Amino acid sequence: MTIATLRALHAAIGTALDDIERVYSAQALDFPSLDAAFYATAPHTPEEDGAEALRGDPEVDRATKHIVAACGQMSALVHKPWFGLMADAQAGQLAAAIRFMETANVVEILKEAGPEGMHVKDIYDAILDLLPKNVEPKHPNGLNPVGLSHILRLLATAHYLREVKPDVFTNNRRSSYIDSGKTVAQLRDAPHTKYTDTDGVAAFVALWHVPRVFCFGRTSPDAPAPDSDNLEVAHSWAPFNLAFETKLGYFPWLELPENKDRLNRFGHAMTGTRQWDVQGGILRGFSWDELPEGAVLVDVGGGIGAQSIQVAEAHPHVRVLVEDRIQVTSAAVSAWGPDKAPLFESGRMAYRARDFLAPFAPPLEGAAAPAVFLLRLVLHDWQDQEAVKILRHLREAAGPDTKLLVGDMLLPYACHAPGSQSGEDDALFSVSKPFVDADSPLLPNLGRASIPGYLIDIMMMGMFDAREKAVGEMAALLLSAGWKVAEVRRSTPGALWAYTTAVPV
Structure with missing residues (x-):
């Protein structure tokens, strides 16, 4: 048994x-x-x-x-096999973060800060101060405090650092093991002596190179840069571009004729992302039964509709329109096979091609505003400026009663954060509370049990120069585009996955 x-x-x-x-x-x-x-x-x-x-x-x-x-x-x-599988399959993100910690001299910087820790902005400044002279720290895709905080939070979640307060980090026993024994002044004045007269631990970690474009910026003025005149070109210069020697963003690259099989695989992989949530979680993430007869759900960037098809099947009074690029929508119906044919033939689920970076047009039949816009696993693919553009287009097309439903992970801090001081942000505070009580020996974000989400966070940084978001980051992003958070539902207590409902402001 x-x-x-x-x-x-x-x-x-x-x-x-x-x-x-x-x-x-x-x-x-x-x-x-x-x-x-x-x-x-x-x-x-x-x-x-x-x-x-x-x-x-x-x-x-x-x-x-x-x-x-x-x-x-x-x-x-x-543990649910999906989470163990993701932790192991994405283990390279943690390995890269550990090597970054060593390469960027984070351990030595935090050692001098002491057990009270150092704010990520000050850590960022200290890292830049120790940069080699041939690195351009002001490159748009270089290290920034926000990205740094996400890397350090992954390390804290894996018990390689401590987050003593939000965005304030210090060493723990595991990170201190990587200490070279050199002072920050010694590393600044004679970086080539970092591993001299040491126990070799830091040197061993450093054997595996961390691309400096991921850590700091371009290491050479001869490195290629995106072509700003080409709208299909990546808005940022991520490690993905170096790995595949392309100036295209990930999705335009995926749509190249030679990547047809990759594109098909991606569509089905999005079906696999249901595993982040509990079975049928999207049905509990929003009050679908309260929508009126004929209400329209627009699944923005929904691929082949792997998530919204569940709503269409469970709630016949809701019409579903899935939007994506023509390369995706043209093959969506056939991707489902004959079992779903009645759903498409009835018109309760349909597709149309649209680039969500462009304005929402043409309007829906009868010029009615959608009841719900769904953005599931979309915002984490884009830098904030592109995400705001997507959200503003939806805000312009929204009616006074339109809801925005964002399905994404909301990552807690690896420490106990201050609580709500007023009723204004109760919806946020309830979902940003630690997963355990203050007297629990467990990390507030459940540490290793939650690490797949923090690994995906680093993967988003590597592929898109984007990231997953904390509750406050998500709320600020939505508000900057004219949406205010009204409700947040975790799929289960202690789950990273959440459905965030926002209303127009």
Whole structure:
């Protein structure tokens, strides 16, 4: 029985903890804390040195391995396979973030800041101060404080840093392990000596190169740049462009004739993204039954309609119009096969080609404004300026009762953030609250259980120079385009996935 296996794993963890406690108690010591940095080259108290030395005790070593093995097996057993798969498949994002932390000297910068931590804006300035002379830090796609905060939050979620307050980070035991022992002044004056006379840990991490275009900007004035006269060209210069040697943005590139199979795969992959949500989550993310007969849902950038088709099937009184580029909509009906034919033949679900970066035109039949605009997994593909353009076009086409429904992940901080001070933002505060109580030993965002969302965040930065968003970031983005958040529904308690309903202002 699986429950019996879980109980056995739980018991194995408890037995191993008893063994560790017995060894440490005999020396009147406590096991080293994850939150406390331990710099190998810094002076320590006798208690700190003793606790560190006991980690090499054979009984402690055996017990810790048993705990890691049992926790890993238990996690694999109980966690939804999709999330474990995403964590492993996207592990390269975390690896890149760790290497970035070393390359950008974040550990040494935070070491001098002390346990109170440093705000991301100050970390950003310190990183720029240590940049090699041949790097152009002001390149539009260079590092910026917002992008830096998302990289550091991924590391904190994976327990490689601590976020002590929103956007304030400090080292912990794991990050301090990468410390070179050099001061910031030494790194500025003699960067080539960073790995000299060290234990080699930082040097080993540095073996794998982090593209500087991801970290800071172009490393050479000869590097290619986007052609601003070509509207199909990427608005930003992301690592994706370097990897595939193209000036096109990801979606125009995907639509090239030679990428036909990739485009088809992408459409079906969007069906797979249902796994981010609970089954039928979109049906609970909005009060569809309250819409009037004949209300129109416009699925903006909806691909082949993998999500909105669920609404069309469950709520016959709602008409669904899926919008995407002609290369997608022209093949959408055939992509579903014969099973969905009655839905299309009845007219309850249809497609039309439209570029959502262009104004919303032509209007719907009868010039009626849509009841709902759905943007699912769209905004995270675009930099803020393009996202605002998309949102403003929808705002211009909205009627006074039109709702905007955004389906995207909303990433919590890796710390306990201040709560709501008034009733004005109750909808936001309720969804931005930590997933656990303040006295819980777990990270407020559930740490490793939530890490797939933070990995996707870094992937968006790499592919589109975009990102997933925190609750406040999403609210500010919507408001700048004329939409105010009215309600946010998490698919389940502790889920990163959320449906954000906004109304015109």
